[in-house]
Amino acid sequence: MREVPMKARKEQSLVVDILIWGFLIVTALLILAPTLFMFTASLMPSRDIVRMPYPWIPKDLYVQNYWHALEGNDGNFIYPRNILNSFIVAGSISLTTVLISALTGYGLAKFPFRGRNIVFLLIMATMMIPFEAIMIPLYLVATTLKMQDSYLGLIMPFLTNAFGIFLMRQYMLTFPDEIIDAARIDGSGELSIFWRIILPNSTPAVAALAILTFRTQWDNLLWPLLISQSEEMKTIPLYVVKFAAEKHTNEGAMMAAAAIASIPIFILFLLLSKYFVSGALLHSSRKG
Amino acid sequence: MKKLFSRGIEHKKARWGWFLVLPSLVFFSLFSFFPIINAFYTSLFRKRLLSLRPPDFIGFANYEYLLKSPDFWNSVRATFIFTLGTFIPIVICGLVLAAFIMSRRRFQKLFQMIFYSPAVLSSVVAAAIWLLIFDPRGLANQGMNALLGTVGRDFKWLATANMVRLSTILVYFWKYIGHFTVIYITGLASIPQSLHEAARIDGASGWQDFWHITIPLLKPTTVLVSIMSMLQCLKTFSTQYLFTESGAPTGPINVITLNIYNTAIRDHNIGRASAMSVLLFGMMLFFTWVQFRFSRSGGEVDYA
Numbered sequence: 001m002r003e004v005p006m007k008a009r010k011e012q013s014l015v016v017d018i019l020i021w022g023f024l025i026v027t028a029l030l031i032l033a034p035t036l037f038m039f040t041a042s043l044m045p046s047r048d049i050v051r052m053p054y055p056w057i058p059k060d061l062y063v064q065n066y067w068h069a070l071e072g073n074d075g076n077f078i079y080p081r082n083i084l085n086s087f088i089v090a091g092s093i094s095l096t097t098v099l100i101s102a103l104t105g106y107g108l109a110k111f112p113f114r115g116r117n118i119v120f121l122l123i124m125a126t127m128m129i130p131f132e133a134i135m136i137p138l139y140l141v142a143t144t145l146k147m148q149d150s151y152l153g154l155i156m157p158f159l160t161n162a163f164g165i166f167l168m169r170q171y172m173l174t175f176p177d178e179i180i181d182a183a184r185i186d187g188s189g190e191l192s193i194f195w196r197i198i199l200p201n202s203t204p205a206v207a208a209l210a211i212l213t214f215r216t217q218w219d220n221l222l223w224p225l226l227i228s229q230s231e232e233m234k235t236i237p238l239y240v241v242k243f244a245a246e247k248h249t250n251e252g253a254m255m256a257a258a259a260i261a262s263i264p265i266f267i268l269f270l271l272l273s274k275y276f277v278s279g280a281l282l283h284s285s286r287k288g
Numbered sequence: 289m290k291k292l293f294s295r296g297i298e299h300k301k302a303r304w305g306w307f308l309v310l311p312s313l314v315f316f317s318l319f320s321f322f323p324i325i326n327a328f329y330t331s332l333f334r335k336r337l338l339s340l341r342p343p344d345f346i347g348f349a350n351y352e353y354l355l356k357s358p359d360f361w362n363s364v365r366a367t368f369i370f371t372l373g374t375f376i377p378i379v380i381c382g383l384v385l386a387a388f389i390m391s392r393r394r395f396q397k398l399f400q401m402i403f404y405s406p407a408v409l410s411s412v413v414a415a416a417i418w419l420l421i422f423d424p425r426g427l428a429n430q431g432m433n434a435l436l437g438t439v440g441r442d443f444k445w446l447a448t449a450n451m452v453r454l455s456t457i458l459v460y461f462w463k464y465i466g467h468f469t470v471i472y473i474t475g476l477a478s479i480p481q482s483l484h485e486a487a488r489i490d491g492a493s494g495w496q497d498f499w500h501i502t503i504p505l506l507k508p509t510t511v512l513v514s515i516m517s518m519l520q521c522l523k524t525f526s527t528q529y530l531f532t533e534s535g536a537p538t539g540p541i542n543v544i545t546l547n548i549y550n551t552a553i554r555d556h557n558i559g560r561a562s563a564m565s566v567l568l569f570g571m572m573l574f575f576t577w578v579q580f581r582f583s584r585s586g587g588e589v590d591y592a
Contacts, residue, residue: 103308113305126320
């Protein structure tokens with residue numbers, strides 16, 4: 001290898017440094033641009049949105065878009081109801097997922113029983129079954145049980161999931177047995193041990209799983225598309241699709257509808273970004 | 289006496305263990321195992337949605353039909369073009385971005401947050417934003433014209449077959465690149481710093497260090513990222529659904545999931561849709577297996 005003089009080397013590394021910074025900053029701006037476009041366009045009248053070049057900064061805040069988005073093309077204000085539905089469905093599913101996953105994870109982590117490994121493997125195997133492959137049979141079951149167009153139908157197939165159970169089990173494996181045994185000797189029942197000792201000591205896993213589940217369900221399009229029939233039982237993604245399909249009427253309102261759908265999750269993200277990113281990381285621990 | 293006592297406890301623990309996992313077992317039996325078996329069973333029948341007629345058993349005729357149907361093969365093609373076009377760039381660019389971010393001493397967290405932010409949006413919201421960006425007068429044309437120095441050229445993002453495909457790929461890439469970059473960053477952070485230092489002392493350049501130390505040691509993360517991103521791409525639905533609902537041509541982006549949905553709900557053909565579901569399931573199992581084989585054959589990474 002040829003010796004590079006110290007000074008030249010320093011200059012070279014400075015150039016590389018500037019190039020990397022430049023690349024990262026340009027990429028960051030490109031990645032932010034569509035989100036910025038959504039928020040700025042949601043505050044502009046349509047004629048500004050399609051102006052070339054795009055103005056980026058709304059001249060005066062055109063909040064009528066938000067009104068139109070909430071009012072809908074039919075003027076029946078169904079969007080607020082759909083937003084409420086999304087909160088109810090995503091909220092209940094997060095709750096049941098955390099509870100059932102924690103219970104099952106605790107059982108798998110701390111209670112040796114015959115067949116435990118098989119049970120664990122069976123549960124993990126369901127990760128390989130994509131929802132897209134079982135949605136039709138599930139839909140038939142839901143119709144037979146008359147669960148279409150109801151909260152129960154929207155919630156039922158997602159009460160818990162294998163990833164949540166895996167996460168909880170991994171987390172609880174590290175919990176010291178001595179503490180559980182001590183509580184038993186003190187006469188605590190098994191469920192009260194779970195409720196008072198195990199669950200409060202699993203907050204990081206609980207929070208990460210709750211947020212991950214909430215986001216996944218907030219985003220769920222396919223199942224509500226099958227199961228919700230009346231406008232009253234639709235969720236946010238269905239409303240956004242319908243609104244977008246009729247977008248030629250009003251681009252600004254379409255971006256307002258999209259912004260409304262994103263604001264709750266963005267607030268969560270800004271407040272709890274630690275758990276969002278750790279959720280992504282935990283996802284990667286799937287390999288075990 | 290002691291043995292008896294401890295066996296009593298073991299017994300009690302085993303009962304509690306079963307009690308705790310029982311709800312999940314019931315749930316998965318009803319909502320995972322039964323449906324997938326039922327999908328296979330239904331795929332052997334000619335069954336129509338909302339029809340009162342009992343379904344006819346037709347054996348593998350649904351599969352035979354699908355394997356001969358140009359429409360199904362078109363869906364397979366659309367799915368594969370989308371998957372390859374999305375997950376390979378994600379695997380490569382995610383690594384590059386992660387390595388660049390990790391090479392900076394400052395603003396690591398900020399860049400992670402920015403790159404991750406599109407993953408926070410719903411997929412329909414992402415698709416809706418890009419629908420406007422791909423408008424003939426939208427940002428995509430403006431950007432491309434500025435880049436290529438052309439004036440007023442329309443790239444027909446949502447009109448011609450290949451451009452629609454590219455458009456769906458762009459949406460997905462934009463939405464998920466940050467997610468996988470963050471996973472790469474954890475992988476990079478788990479490589480002991482001492483190895484990089486040792487390489488530097490031995491006179492390796494930054495590039496050599498990256499190529500001969502980082503890349504081989506990062507293999508488990510790379511395998512994980514490629515399996516996860518590939519499976520996610522095979523299941524893509526929302527972007528394609530929203531685009532076709534808003535008037536984009538269906539053919540080039542009629543991915544398998546979209547085809548299943550339309551066959552079942554629009555054409556009411558439950559049997560055929562089930563057969564497609566089973567084939568999709570089979571494909572995903574197969575690719576996971578292939579990638580696991582690939583990753584095993586290279587041997588395990590040992591930091592010691």
